Amino acid sequence: MHRTIARIRSVIPALVATALIVASPASAEAQGNAPWDRVDPAQELLDGATPRAESIQIDLPSVTQDGSSVPLSIEVDHPMRSDDYIEALYVFATRNPSPEVVEYHFTPLAGKARISTRVRLNESQTVFALARTSRGAWLAGTREIRVTVSGCIAQGNAEKGPDFMQTRVRAASRARPGEPLDVRTLINHPMETGLREDSNGNAIPERIVHSFRAEINGETVLTARFHRAVSANPYLLFYIAPGQSGPLHLTWEEDTGETATATAEIPAA
Amino acid sequence: MTRMPMNRRQALKRMGTVGAGSLLAGAGVPLFAGSRTDRVVVVGGGFGGATAAKYLKRLAPGLNVTLVEPAKRYYTCPFTNLYLGGMREFESLGHDYRELSDRYDVRVLHAFAQDVDVEGRRLQLENGSTLRWDRLILSPGIDFRWGDLEGYDKRAPEQAPHAWKAGPQTKLLRKQLVAMEDGGTFILVAPDNPFRCPPGPYERVSMIANYFKKNKPRSKILLLDAKDTFSKQGLFEEGWRTHYGDMIEWVGRSADGRVVRVDPELLEVETEFGTVHKASVLNVVPPQKAGAIAHRAGVADDSGWVPIDPHTFRARRAEGVYVLGDATQAAPMPKSGFVANTQAKVAARAVIADLAGEPAPEPSWANTCYSVIAPEWGITVANVYEVHEGTLREVPGSGGVSPLDADAAFRSREAAYAEAWYAAITQDIWGTRPA
């Protein structure tokens, strides 16, 4: 744990000066200077396309003292109709050891392209999201965050405990007519990054939950790919479109191939 | 906005400030009082505001300093947990403003600050009067985000106290604990960061366990937390095991500890994943934001806290307004009384320099948070802070928490120093004589 802090500390000085205000998206785009222009995996995804910097709202605290678990919510303001919906949402952190944070693949059954989760942010940086519509258009959004190291706030590193791979799910009990229903999920898992050492100084190998799937009546609502920047005990809040009811099946898969499941009953509206 | 440039000596003399040359001889004791008076109004008589008022006058006796604080006697949040644990009398937490008014000639107004006109440099009081200021210092502490936690509204603390501001709420919680039957369950609901006094909830359950152990040994303590980690966690858990066995159960966020609904009538709480817990005594520490006057002054941002210039603690969003203590965004400094005290000294010096048209002196801050887990068992976290490339940080290599493997003698020393710290800081702020 102390090792991790020391490592995080060592990279901070170079970055503190990171400007808190980026150029406005439009001008950044024009200059080829947007954060997605500097991140290779984002460039591969875009494959030459230029995203419109609009419609994505990223909620992050402006300052956090615990980079190991930063609450993140993203909403894409876009229809979720069968002929035009958000089919994918990718999240990147420009100054993490690897920039990929998490990705989500929605179907119209999700009702809205909005999620909440918790992520690891190594240092002060730009977080950005890219969304692809079913018609092939790209949208983008950015947000700055300052990460400080505080001796007063413990930095979390969950260990593999007796509740390993235990899952939790809760769907909202009262569906509001015509509104998507929120579903909260959690799996207990340390999400070992492979960047940490144990108390004897030996590297702890990477071991993460890498995928998540939610299905209702055999149809996919959402799948997710978790990278190591998803915080320990991955938490995910997502939505289900109105009019859907029945058992919601959730499956998490670890990179060992081990899976865990959970089921929730989605009430009729 | 710009002041007439003035000779430094003249400007400092005007405020009666001691010159640096006399520092070594007079050890910082001002030698003369000034004639023309700049007006500094300080709002809030707690750890930040009372310190600021005193140090303004120590450093510049000629300044006209007014302190606006509703309470005639101020009760500190620090050490309320010792009162709850039966280790201290409530009255020992009270401090008055006599030293400030009588020895330091601070005009102490027991009134409620209602609004700030930043442009017109006026502070409006609830009693209808208005104070003009040349510089304003706000040290308003925290307010609660009523409505963020379903069911915990402004009436709820009458049944389920927060006891996160010292006073009647603290006494109510103590009364409920004393009335509770042996074998009951005390539940404390702890918020996510940032909040006032990061180790506070954990010290509180320690002290309540101390009370239960002696008086109601079959009782249980459940701490439901919106976080997965907390301040001095290893030290608290070690102390809990050592002194209280399994009396205290801590449930972190990922074990479904985050409370999303409170029923203050039934003393029930419901967690994120739907577990309902029933309490005999329920203590809810609600989500927080900067005190109301900071919002009225327009200095808080959408986080609910006040962004400050780290060199001076001047509010980024207003001219001539300085903000201290829990209300500020001063990470990585915690929202502690100790930090507010050192921030106030930095701000007092910056205000004096500002009025003289001088650059602010180089700032320096420190923090030591003592927590008492049991009689003779104290733990600490300590840090020194600096500005580095425009932001606050812990001085590299400094700071840290008490060692985990320390012996009982070490813990006992830190417990004794906790008491000594309280005596010293309340002397430094309110002039209370150490007992």
Place this chain on the structure above:
Amino acid sequence: MRRILLIGGAVIAVASLFGTLGAGGSAPEDATGDAEAERFAERIRGIAMSCAACHGTEARAETAIPRLAGQPEAVVRAQLLAFKADQMPGATVMPRLARGYTNEELAGLARYFSQLDPQFEPEADTR
């Protein structure tokens, strides 16, 4: 009382370790100009204000935490440097705090505290 004596006992041992520092010190006012000396003095005064949060105003409070006002400069300097070097048996928070300051600052603090009158009456502070 026991604690003060304990720390006092440690100081004697440590003071001899740091004996060479007793005479010269390293206050920069000898070597540099007035402005620099003034700046340093201001800095020391600022740091000393932080110390007051545990040691009382002008470090005059008399509690289990030692009073620093009027203490011999060489002793306090040796103590502070020993805290910083983690060579103070039984020390609690002071090593963690002392590491936040340079040796020059710690020496400056020792000098500053030594020149305060421990009996100074607060009533006289402002009049």
